[in-house]
Amino acid sequence: FHRRLQRGLHWKDFAVLYRGNFQSRILEMKLQALQIPYKVSGGTGFFSRGEIKDLMCYLRLLVNPDDDNAFLRVINTPRREIGPATLEKLAGWAAQRDQGLYHVCDDFALGEVMAGKAADKLRAFKTWLDEKRRACFGHNSLQAVNELITEMDYESWVMQNASSPRIGEKRMENVWQLVRNIQRMLEKQEDDEEGASDLEAVISKLVLMDMLEQQDEEDDSDRVQLMTLHASKGLEFPHVYMMGVEEELLPHRTSIEEDNIVEERRLMYVGITRARESLAITQALTRKQYGEKIDTLASRFLEELPLDDLQYIGEGFKKDEEKEDQVAQASIANLKALLD
Template identity: 50%
Template structure:
């Protein structure tokens, strides 16, 4: 890039939906980026939900991911059940997910909470074992197994919103499939590698201060008003992408 920095480059588009293909490319190539005037694809709740499931599959010790998914969708696993599970796990120095398989847990948990918890974690364990052999099939079975689409329609403000959120989930699954299977240019990745790539993107969004950012800028034309960048790429003007080497 001839001694330029990532932050010298801006990609401008008319609608926020047009950022998605660039997010995919930049993420896959480990190029840091920032979205202004819109929500990053990876910041959407439905994407965070699915990635949390995948984080548990690839790292059973990830308690924060486990707590996000254990009742998403609702499974009648209440706070009292999770508190007792946490106490049991802590005394045995285990993660929540791993501790849920302990035979002795039935002495501390009983009734519907215990049944719901063990039914969920044993099912997730089956998905985990499938992921070792057939990761694409495992992710597909996971999405269908939790009936996430129905839950989106139950919890979204409108059917249209639920439809858009499910499209995002399907888009993520499509990207993951490409990365897991590979192509002429890229070697197939393991599920752990794919999840790590996505997780790093999420950590970058949450962990960096504005002053420290050196990232490609993605934004709508409207959001770019009054801003200047040495290199500007404009998208969605009825013509091919073109670069302007002068300031915008």
Template identity: 50%
Template sequence: DGEQANAIAQRISNWKNDRVLPEQALAAATSPADMLCAQAYLRYQRALKAYNALDFDDLILLPTILFEHHPDVLEQWQQQVHYLLVDEYQDTNTSQYLLVKQLVGIRGQLTVVGDDDQSIYAWRGARPENLAQLQADYPRLKIIMLEQNYRSTARILKAANTLIANNSHVFEKQLWSELGYGEPLRVIRCSSEQHEADQVVAEILDHKLRKRTRFGDYAVLYRGNHQSRLIELALQQQQVPYHLSGGTSFFARNEVKDIMAYLRLILNENDDNAFLRIANVPRRKLGASTLEALGNFANARHCSLSQACSRIGSEHIPEAGLKRLREFRAWMSSIRGQCQGEHGVAGIRQMIREMDYEDWLLQLSSSEDVAQRRMGNVHFLIDSLQRVMGAEQLGLDEAITRLVLRDLLEQQDEEETGPDSVQLMTLHAAKGLEFPHVYIIGMEENLLPHRVSVEEDNIAEERRLAYVGITRAQQTLAMTLATKRRQFGETINCEPSRFIAELPQDDLQWQGGGSDTAEANEDRGKETLAGLKNLFG
């Protein structure tokens, strides 16, 4: 499984960053999961050695081991490195720190640039305490504080300073700016995640129209990639160009592609691409030779694959394969019938149950949690279809056509999107970037700070993450939160993030009481968007 392999690869990378060798990992393993990862680590290193290969982590780890065991080699390299400069020092790991220390040696000709308040990569081995260790290892260390900020307004910096003051610090500092005090920081309370997405997109369109800005001036930041789904759909609906950094866009997820293919085949039984995608999803024992024979038959007779299922005979395909093809076509025809009339979405939900798609995802996923998240994307897609039907009084065929068009437009946008597009990214991906106008969505407990960090009492890093988000904004900053969200098919009540309470309250401007019904808020959002579209012509 790809996700499990990625998790093991990350564990191996963390071990190398912490200078833990395979034998040490095996000796320290205390659980079956630890043992599995340690054994994979050992076999992985043997494979690398057999291929005479190194990975990126080895490029740091192995020189530190070499220098430890061969001082003469270390001395040769120290003679070549007279001065060393290291940027983003707060993100260095154990191996990197040791390599720097070895190369610098007793001369101490070292300059580092770092900010312990922006250390947000502990999950991949970064050790912010390396900044503090500098003072112990280099008693003559000279510290130069770079406190003037040339990016943000004074109000944004005041909020950032006030928030991060709740963390302990290696070096105390106060950012300041000569760019003016700036506009109030807005906190927008929404009734639901759908209201949140509609509100953000409506505000971007409204602000762009009034201020004559570019789409590229706006960034929407969030804690987890899953939060981009509704924002993506809302932007697509309003034909706003956007660029998704890092994560996989909603329509590019495999489970979404699967269900979209089923929807396309419901809409048009002659859609051969859709047929081929789902013929064995879930597995129906339709082998490659069977599908190849079906394709050859269809091409020779200029008909679709679905039509060929009823025409092809046993002289082309063995009886077992022929029976499965005809069963699949008959089942799709029955599903098409179930989706007629006013019960269209119910028919689609029934289709998903009948083919045990949830069980199929469980088989493919590395854990039950991963399978639930993927199934959540399926439910989200069907809910979106239902919303489109209700909001615009469309039939199922028209609503499916809309979704298919969005999918195609997104694929086109991925190929053609230029710099003038709204930027969507996680807070981690935003580090080092800046935008005139920033929205941080999902400012709620268990989102930011993340639930896992709350449980593990790792609030300091989550606070640094919020600090990074706030300091991406140059001119305006808005933070949104929802009073209710859908999670694993259930509606949950949400609490505002503790980080909002830690901001200077006089600089916050609250909007929305969150007490209106979702329908009322959605109606207002639609009216706003409709008015904006009319203004745009």
């Protein structure tokens, strides 16, 4: 924000580079929360991932039982042996009753238009999700969201349909990332509204983020570029941010274990040379790994850079208050100029 306002830049002047696609998840959520437009290049947007679409449709159905599109996505995910013929008959019955598909799943007369076994499965699904709805909008909504995922054994479904165990694990990590984002949003509500917590408002905000991401995918205008270091080869941007320049990320853990970091050093060089005007390199103080927080180490590649060209900012380094004041004043001046 500061740099854009200070220099009158465009969002497309900025690129955020990272070693692995998994690093984009939290970046996307943060940019969406700040209403900064972005584009994920060479990868898939967070809300475009199949597992996120599944969970979002469950959440949409919780807050809006009339959402037939969400119902059709989740009714057989994970598989509940409710086939197309059953859904066709359900749709015909719903049209006769002038109601949504979900609402008529427990109609007492549903057995008249389909096999009793199929009607029982629909009724069981609605009974279960109604129970989850009551729990989600009760005292511990986050626990209820977790139970929603575990009770339908969604992880087994993901692992069975993944091309490899590693891909399945990554997809489930995306699911738990969404849950963590819900937790943060609920906690922020409590802080902002003196203890109030509204899951429905959080889900509505997530649905809006989803819609905005879909619009962004169709719009190639002024947006921050997010991409891996591999995908950035051959491209240049005025201002570049390299995220997670840490041991076991860059260089990657596998390269360290195999004592082969030559390609990792080349990737670091690629990232540095993508920047035409400025380059910011970031390191997290801690990261969560296998459910535990661990301290990070700065990448060994930083020691290979000329010290005179580096300016350290952040925890553990002395603030240049005069420079910070100059940046703030310049940002305010540019903001006033935009409003005039």
